[in-house]
Amino acid sequence: MARLPFDSRTRVTSPYGWRVLNGARQWHNGIDLVGEDYVIRAAAPGTVAVSQMITDRTNATWQWGNYVCVYGEDGRYIYYCHMAERRVSAGQRVNAGDILGIMGSTGYSTGDHLHFEVRDSRNQSVDPTAYLGIENKVGEIGEDEPEPRESNTAWSDEAVLWATKNGIIYGDGAGNLMLDEPCTRRQMVTFLHRFARLMGRA
Ligand SMILES: [Zn+2]
Numbered sequence: 210m211a212r213l214p215f216d217s218r219t220r221v222t223s224p225y226g227w228r229v230l231n232g233a234r235q236w237h238n239g240i241d242l243v244g245e246d247y248v249i250r251a252a253a254p255g256t257v258a259v260s261q262m263i264t265d266r267t268n269a270t271w272q273w274g275n276y277v278c279v280y281g282e283d284g285r286y287i288y289y290c291h292m293a294e295r296r297v298s299a300g301q302r303v304n305a306g307d308i309l310g311i312m313g314s315t316g317y318s319t320g321d322h323l324h325f326e327v328r329d330s331r332n333q334s335v336d337p338t339a340y341l342g343i344e345n346k347v348g349e350i351g352e353d354e355p356e357p358r359e360s361n362t363a364w365s366d367e368a369v370l371w372a373t374k375n376g377i378i379y380g381d382g383a384g385n386l387m388l389d390e391p392c393t394r395r396q397m398v399t400f401l402h403r404f405a406r407l408m409g410r411a
Pocket residue numbers: 223237239240241323324325
């Protein structure tokens with residue numbers, strides 16, 4: 210998965226997919242983001258395929274204005290559009306987090322924002338929110354309601370004690386239990402499946 214293209218607080222101002230713009234239903238090929246610090250960073254490593262300013266309105270992609278396209282190691286193309294300034298040039302290698310440019314409003318844009326677009330090897334746009342691991346909705350990223358704290362119940366006490374003793378989980382000092390190593394949902398499901406098999410239930 211990729212990282213967010215901003216280090217600062219980031220707001221989704223327009224999600225991916227169908228949207229209504231000036232009364233007309235339109236397909237949005239990317240997602241619009243506004244980063245508080247204006248510094249646009251590479252979401253994933255790759256090689257800069259394009260870094261240019263388009264002013265010629267007969268060009269099909271003039272809307273992007275000042276933009277950078279990075280060809281990622283995973284075979285996807287990531288577009289960073291409407292920049293005020295570009296800080297990389299074509300052929301340059303970038304790591305995730307490297308500065309690509311400064312957010313702006315060049316091309317077809319009504320205000321400072323980053324149009325972030327992900328395309329697969331067939332040049333088809335894919336859902337950038339899945340790629341970034343965020344929700345496809347307008348609003349501040351990561352500002353959702355915190356998950357309710359797990360309450361201690363007798364049935365889980367024995368398991369928690371066992372897992373703590375064995376270094377699988379630890380307390381963060383604020384009443385939350387954390388996994389010792391970050392664990393993906395896939396790993397968790399694999400673990401549960403193996404456990405069920407061990408118990409003769411799968
Ligand atoms: Zn956009």
